Amino acid sequence: MCEHDAKANCFEYIDSQMPRVPLDLVVNGERVHEMIDPAMTLLDFLRVTLKLFGTKEGCREGECGACTLIMNGRPVTSCLILAVEAQGAEILTVEGLSKDGELSILQEEFIREDGLQCGFCTPGMLMSARALLDRNPNPTADEVKEAIAGNLCRCTGYKSIIDAILSAAKREREALRNG
Amino acid sequence: MDKREYKYIGKSPDRSEGLEKVTGRAVYVHDMELPGMLYAKALHSPFARAKIISIDTSAARALPGVKAVLTGEDAPYLVGLYMIDKRIIAKDIVRYQGEVVAAVAATDERIAEEAVSLIKVEYEILPSVQTIDEALEAKILVHEDINDLEYMKGVFFPQKDSNIASWNKTVRGDVEKAFEESYLVVENEMYLPAAAHTPLETHAAIAQADPYSDKLKIWSSAQSPFAVRQLMAKSFGIAEADIQVIIPYVGGGFGGKAGIHLEPLAALLSRACKGRPVKYAATREEEFNQLPTRAAMRGRIKTGVTKDGKIIALKVYYDWDSGAYADYGVNVGRTAIYSGAGAYEIPNVEIHSRTLYTNKVFSTAYRGFGHLETHWVIERQMDIVAQKLGMDPYEFRMKNILGPGKTTVSGEVITESTGSPSDCLKAVAEEINWTGYQREEEREIQKKRGKVRGKGLALLHKAPAMPAFTSTASIMQIDGDGKVKVMIGAIDIGQGANTVIRQMAAEVLDIPLENIEVVWESDTQKNPYDWQTVASKLTFMGGNAVIKAAEDMIRQMKEVAAQVFRCDASKLTHGDGYIYHVHHPHKRLSYGSLARGYSYENGNAIGGVIIGRGTYIADGLTNLDKDTGQGLPALVWTYGAHGVDLEVDLETGDVHILKVASAFDVGRVINKKLTEGQIMGGVLQGIGSALSEGLKFNAEGKLLNPTFTDYKIPTAKDMPDEIVPILIENPQADGPFGARGVGEHPMISIPSAIGNALYDALGINFYKLPLNPENIALEIAGTQAP
Numbered sequence A: 001m002c003e004h005d006a007k008a009n010c011f012e013y014i015d016s017q018m019p020r021v022p023l024d025l026v027v028n029g030e031r032v033h034e035m036i037d038p039a040m041t042l043l044d045f046l047r048v049t050l051k052l053f054g055t056k057e058g059c060r061e062g063e064c065g066a067c068t069l070i071m072n073g074r075p076v077t078s079c080l081i082l083a084v085e086a087q088g089a090e091i092l093t094v095e096g097l098s099k100d101g102e103l104s105i106l107q108e109e110f111i112r113e114d115g116l117q118c119g120f121c122t123p124g125m126l127m128s129a130r131a132l133l134d135r136n137p138n139p140t141a142d143e144v145k146e147a148i149a150g151n152l153c154r155c156t157g158y159k160s161i162i163d164a165i166l167s168a169a170k171r172e173r174e175a176l177r178n179g
Numbered sequence B: 001m002d003k004r005e006y007k008y009i010g011k012s013p014d015r016s017e018g019l020e021k022v023t024g025r026a027v028y029v030h031d032m033e034l035p036g037m038l039y040a041k042a043l044h045s046p047f048a049r050a051k052i053i054s055i056d057t058s059a060a061r062a063l064p065g066v067k068a069v070l071t072g073e074d075a076p077y078l079v080g081l082y083m084i085d086k087r088i089i090a091k092d093i094v095r096y097q098g099e100v101v102a103a104v105a106a107t108d109e110r111i112a113e114e115a116v117s118l119i120k121v122e123y124e125i126l127p128s129v130q131t132i133d134e135a136l137e138a139k140i141l142v143h144e145d146i147n148d149l150e151y152m153k154g155v156f157f158p159q160k161d162s163n164i165a166s167w168n169k170t171v172r173g174d175v176e177k178a179f180e181e182s183y184l185v186v187e188n189e190m191y192l193p194a195a196a197h198t199p200l201e202t203h204a205a206i207a208q209a210d211p212y213s214d215k216l217k218i219w220s221s222a223q224s225p226f227a228v229r230q231l232m233a234k235s236f237g238i239a240e241a242d243i244q245v246i247i248p249y250v251g252g253g254f255g256g257k258a259g260i261h262l263e264p265l266a267a268l269l270s271r272a273c274k275g276r277p278v279k280y281a282a283t284r285e286e287e288f289n290q291l292p293t294r295a296a297m298r299g300r301i302k303t304g305v306t307k308d309g310k311i312i313a314l315k316v317y318y319d320w321d322s323g324a325y326a327d328y329g330v331n332v333g334r335t336a337i338y339s340g341a342g343a344y345e346i347p348n349v350e351i352h353s354r355t356l357y358t359n360k361v362f363s364t365a366y367r368g369f370g371h372l373e374t375h376w377v378i379e380r381q382m383d384i385v386a387q388k389l390g391m392d393p394y395e396f397r398m399k400n401i402l403g404p405g406k407t408t409v410s411g412e413v414i415t416e417s418t419g420s421p422s423d424c425l426k427a428v429a430e431e432i433n434w435t436g437y438q439r440e441e442e443r444e445i446q447k448k449r450g451k452v453r454g455k456g457l458a459l460l461h462k463a464p465a466m467p468a469f470t471s472t473a474s475i476m477q478i479d480g481d482g483k484v485k486v487m488i489g490a491i492d493i494g495q496g497a498n499t500v501i502r503q504m505a506a507e508v509l510d511i512p513l514e515n516i517e518v519v520w521e522s523d524t525q526k527n528p529y530d531w532q533t534v535a536s537k538l539t540f541m542g543g544n545a546v547i548k549a550a551e552d553m554i555r556q557m558k559e560v561a562a563q564v565f566r567c568d569a570s571k572l573t574h575g576d577g578y579i580y581h582v583h584h585p586h587k588r589l590s591y592g593s594l595a596r597g598y599s600y601e602n603g604n605a606i607g608g609v610i611i612g613r614g615t616y617i618a619d620g621l622t623n624l625d626k627d628t629g630q631g632l633p634a635l636v637w638t639y640g641a642h643g644v645d646l647e648v649d650l651e652t653g654d655v656h657i658l659k660v661a662s663a664f665d666v667g668r669v670i671n672k673k674l675t676e677g678q679i680m681g682g683v684l685q686g687i688g689s690a691l692s693e694g695l696k697f698n699a700e701g702k703l704l705n706p707t708f709t710d711y712k713i714p715t716a717k718d719m720p721d722e723i724v725p726i727l728i729e730n731p732q733a734d735g736p737f738g739a740r741g742v743g744e745h746p747m748i749s750i751p752s753a754i755g756n757a758l759y760d761a762l763g764i765n766f767y768k769l770p771l772n773p774e775n776i777a778l779e780i781a782g783t784q785a786p
């Protein structure tokens, strides 16, 4: 009955029946080329096509921030963006934060300050924080609040997250100064 | 206070799973894919109460990619925690808007969704029960068959031909006589709406049925794997051993993921698809609409006091608008009869708690269940009575507060080891510089600025709400290199339980934290039994079980070492990963060398594999008497208090919280960082309940705000300027290292403390939650009207 039964990957995401379109972009430093369903969101592209499950889905409506990633330097809620809109873009997700098996300062500070509990908001939170620190290496607490206001967290009460981002900012500035 | 120095207890090691969570490697059920997996979608009732006349699934079935379509006919099973009252799929009648009437499994979510849209249901709309009064009138019964429903006897008391799923009572002393003798009697009615847990990860379950046997394998974002297993086995009439429940990382629970939810439906779909795994991940809308909430509640309270401020009589009716199914709701209601008088000694008491069926989304446990609700009523009433007496509400509380030698409303005598509510209240009053209500003149001066400041206090107490026989267990194994693996049955849903358990094991075994791993991904096939991850009982019960398991392991190692050293085991002690002779410390053997039996040089071996075992059962608890509510319900009380300092904008009604001071008698701090994290998170959740959250229904029972756009939970911008956690340590004699649980407590009484501070600011008493700008501005306008 299912036309996909013949294929081994019957459980794969099935598209909107529209003809596939090519998508070329860079995800966490790696070039990606895929033929995709033009109706697919960027979030689904990551999770369903690329099997990058670090980016979370909490609402699919742009309201929770769990799906936040960085696209061309800006934080975006990937559930509201079509994958085709990311044509040629540079995407950074939580999987791209650590390099060569070493945690980034930001990740370390989230652990140290306990800026997470259940961890479900964490990937999106980290990406909003990363985007903030990239454009403002020395934010105030209010600027941090502003930057993560679109990222809901039901567990932590945000205080430890803000502390983590502020101390990461401080350490990153020091690291920069010390070359 | 015990000032013993510990190596690991009271320190703040990082949570064990931090690395996986900051790298995106932590796998939640949402992230799981299995070979051949199908996706489930459900069709929901658009009506609060209606007869299902017919369902036509033919078009859905014909859609390519659809593997199964189920309706109530295909699911002749009832499930329930305490009342067995809920169908997995509605049959003949729907009882709330959002109830599942049909479900589809298909090769992808879109096909499943399309198939759902092709199902045609013909309903006959029926009048429904929407309010507490309608439920009490019982002209319409939500469950026509209430008289025949199976339920947990002796604990819950459903009433014949009514909508009362359980009526629990406490009757102590002679309350009517005491009212007559009272100097002052104050009566009030208070209310709070239903609220949503909104874990960031919605409920999700994957089920895989074995087509050749009864066996079922479930992956779920559940808090209580053993409860899922037991309830499902009962519902399907199969053996518990046939069901395997695996819990990977859980993206928040707060009680909403206790009990059983999507698992049975996923299981039936998998059975219908010849055993292909079926994943059912709730959408955000389903999370609000189909999955359970915290019940709305109305409290009618009457307090009688003497002239000098002693409470001598209290009578309360707590009526819970608990929705279409009982789930945890009856147990939520039950907490009111032993906790619902607050942390005070009151000689004459009558408390009635009625969990009512209504045609709304059903309710369940929510962080500290029953307590935020009853404390909204009690702690507001305390302030109002103090006002009427012309007394400082701090003094009034202190005059009636529980403490050693005093008796609770259930007849339990509090001891030194129970902890101290007055220490908590005192600490927060100091922290916010409480000096009593401000005078009217002071208020008037402030009003000219357009903003008024106010302070408020509230007390709280809570004991785990659980059956008297609740138990848990721990197993510990040691490797040849001396590293230890610990297994418990309870789930770390982000509260940091596994980290705390690890610290306790490290302390008893005296080995570095790094050498201990608490195994994640709980699996009922492997982990030892636990009742449920609810009620802030993990630290206390799980902790005690782990301590016993570690001690058991040491005892076994000493027995073997005693043979090696040819001495009595009592001559041996342990430390730093070694068993050694007390008098000849050089005679020592590492844990690793004993882990799998000790081998002599010639190859002879003695001993065997060392496996530690520890169990803990709540001992000494009793059911509460049906008519009087007397008995022993509380394994351990944790006391706390909040002080709030806020500012309210007279024009907009906006509340800005300057400071929240929150003190808890935790007995012993095991991990300061994690405990404070629980407080910070809980306080903000409480602020959500106080200021913005609440489900809204129209007259027909349709939920109007099932999205984050319309149901606002606090964001980083809604934080108070400052939250000051205060940890008080009056050790609990039978607690692990003296500790008590505190995971749920921080949100309790936050709404009351805010309500009390609003009185101080405005001179207006609020009786209803949420205290959102509209409601506040309306009240302010009302008092200013000529």
Ligand code: FES
Residues within 6 Å of the ligand: A056, A057, A058, A059, A060, A061, A062, A063, A064, A065, A066, A067, A068, A077, A078, A079, A080
């Ligand atoms: S999933 Fe994108 S904002 Fe919630």
Ligand code: FES
Residues within 6 Å of the ligand: A115, A116, A117, A118, A119, A120, A121, A122, A152, A153, A154, A155, A156, B200, B251, B252, B494
């Ligand atoms: S840590 Fe659970 S939602 Fe943020």
